Amino acid sequence: MTTVIKNGTVYQNGRLIKADVLIENNKIKAVGENLSGDQVIDATDKLVSPGLVDLHVHYREPGQTYKEDIHTGSMAAARGGFTTVGAMPNVTPVPNTPDLIENMIKLNHEKGLVHILQYAPVTKDQTSDEVLDYAALKKAGAFALSNDGHGIQNAQTMYLAMKKAKENNLIIAAHCQDDSLYQKGVINEGAKAKELNLPEISGLAETTQIARDLLLAQETGCHYHICHVSKAASVELVRMAKSRGINVTCEAAPHYLLLTDSDIPSDNAYYKMNPPLRSKEDQAALVVGLLDGTIDFIATDHAPHAKNEKDGGFMKAAFGITGSETAFSTLYTKYVKTGIIKLEKLLSLMSDAPAEKFGLTSCGHLEAGAEADIAIFDLEHETTLEEKDYASKGVNTPFTGKKVYGETVMTMVSGKVVYTRGE
Structure with missing residues (x-):
């Protein structure tokens, strides 16, 4: 089973590029244009980051x-x-x-x-x-x-x-x-x-x-x-x-x-x-x-x-x-x-x-061969930080109620989706 994240703006090696990200066996297989996979995640107008x-x-x-x-x-x-x-x-x-x-x-x-x-x-x-x-x-x-x-x-x-x-x-x-x-x-x-x-x-x-x-x-x-x-x-x-x-x-x-x-x-x-x-x-x-x-x-x-x-x-x-x-x-x-x-x-x-x-080679990079640890962000739409949405037991932050951009849409760890907005 392969998964492709398509149509996003990808942060790679200090640059923002238009590219797809292909994932296979928990790792990134390729970053490039017009990639295809068994499962598609549409990242149109989204930021795809390590x-x-x-x-x-x-x-x-x-x-x-x-x-x-x-x-x-x-x-x-x-x-x-x-x-x-x-x-x-x-x-x-x-x-x-x-x-x-x-x-x-x-x-x-x-x-x-x-x-x-x-x-x-x-x-x-x-x-x-x-x-x-x-x-x-x-x-x-x-x-x-x-x-x-x-x-x-x-x-x-x-x-x-x-x-x-x-x-x-x-x-x-x-x-x-x-x-x-x-x-x-x-x-x-x-x-x-x-x-x-x-x-x-x-x-x-x-x-x-x-x-x-x-x-x-x-x-x-x-x-x-x-x-x-x-x-x-x-x-x-x-x-x-x-x-x-x-x-x-x-x-x-x-x-x-x-x-x-x-x-x-x-x-x-x-x-x-x-x-x-x-x-x-x-x-x-x-x-x-x-x-x-x-x-x-x-x-x-x-x-x-x-x-x-x-x-x-x-x-x-x-x-x-x-x-x-x-x-x-x-x-x-x-x-x-x-x-x-x-x-x-x-x-x-x-x-x-x-x-x-810190000399960590297994994280922080989005490139072929790397672990498929990926975050997708919505930079276009304003949201409000609300206490009811927090996953942490702690709600001790003064930022509750603030209007922000850059909400997390999805997070993948070793190719597995561990967070999806709204779920």
């Missing part, structure tokens, strides 16, 4: 499945056009051992609708200074390391972790947060914090730890990846580090590109995230960083919570918002429709760039 790649999601299983689980999280990914994701290790128990990593990977495979890559923690339980056995964790299937949600406070711990990660050819993806400067704040320092009378988070909590870690990365040669950069100064630090040959990459999360702290309408915890929403100047620096290559790709930091965990305003609520189902459409609407970012650039930032930067 499945998007999101290297920063939280699926909460095991231990926190009231927030999300692997099945619902991967359903949300598929609904957003993502076919490969990287799952953070902040679950219960934290997968500190090879056996726990193997169990996580087994669960991901059994319950996931998309390809799920598994992070292992940098240190035991993500909060200690005990560096783990990276060789054993990698052998068990971990693809990278992260303590996401927790900054590594001790410089010696990070130094030893980087040396060990370098020895094992593993990437450290860092949540950069100096707790001594963080001061248990809940919102970005500035006018909005004062207006709402809320404790502030200093931007230095992010930037000083990035500065420290870049020097450690320079010394060790470790591939150091910075999660969710949010400050203009962070972008500038990465730009300088790259110019000096330091092995650093970084990501931007959609919410920092779409919102600033001035957009927070009230003490509404759907706008509470970590790092916090920053200033308009910070957002502008992120956009420049994306355009000039300082920021390597986009990752959602999909962080679902139960409704009651986002009640009570900024002081009581959990940090984090969902992102899998809204990322492409909101970014397309804000940046591509307005001519700020080209469609080809946005697609690269969300597909081939993350795959390339």
Whole structure:
């Protein structure tokens, strides 16, 4: 049985072309004109893209499945056009051992609708200074390391972790947060914090730890990846580090590109995230960083919570918002429709760039011989983001009610349709 996606605009190797895509035995057999197959999917006036790649999601299983689980999280990914994701290790128990990593990977495979890559923690339980056995964790299937949600406070711990990660050819993806400067704040320092009378988070909590870690990365040669950069100064630090040959990459999360702290309408915890929403100047620096290559790709930091965990305003609520189902459409609407970012650039930032930067050869590309991981988007028709449509258990996003373009029509994983609009 062969399937052909016909008449679409195909994103391939950095270009948009008019082409058909032929699929056979779970792989792409050909990309070209006038292809035929046993089954036809009509993509007239649609965008046909490699499945998007999101290297920063939280699926909460095991231990926190009231927030999300692997099945619902991967359903949300598929609904957003993502076919490969990287799952953070902040679950219960934290997968500190090879056996726990193997169990996580087994669960991901059994319950996931998309390809799920598994992070292992940098240190035991993500909060200690005990560096783990990276060789054993990698052998068990971990693809990278992260303590996401927790900054590594001790410089010696990070130094030893980087040396060990370098020895094992593993990437450290860092949540950069100096707790001594963080001061248990809940919102970005500035006018909005004062207006709402809320404790502030200093931007230095992010930037000083990035500065420290870049020097450690320079010394060790470790591939150091910075999660969710949010400050203009962070972008500038990465730009300088790259110019000096330091092995650093970084990501931007959609919410920092779409919102600033001035957009927070009230003490509404759907706008509470970590790092916090920053200033308009910070957002502008992120956009420049994306355009000039300082920021390597986009990752959602999909962080679902139960409704009651986002009640009570900024002081009581959990940090984090969902992102899998809204990322492409909101970014397309804000940046591509307005001519700020080209469609080809946005697609690269969300597909081939993350795959390339993390050395993943099995995703992010739409070409003959590749796995048939494909997303089809409707760029022509406006839709409204509605809570009732979300596949995630989490509805904690401030984008509900927004009118957007770029809705996902269909998502295929290894040639199998895992999401179809309206079904």
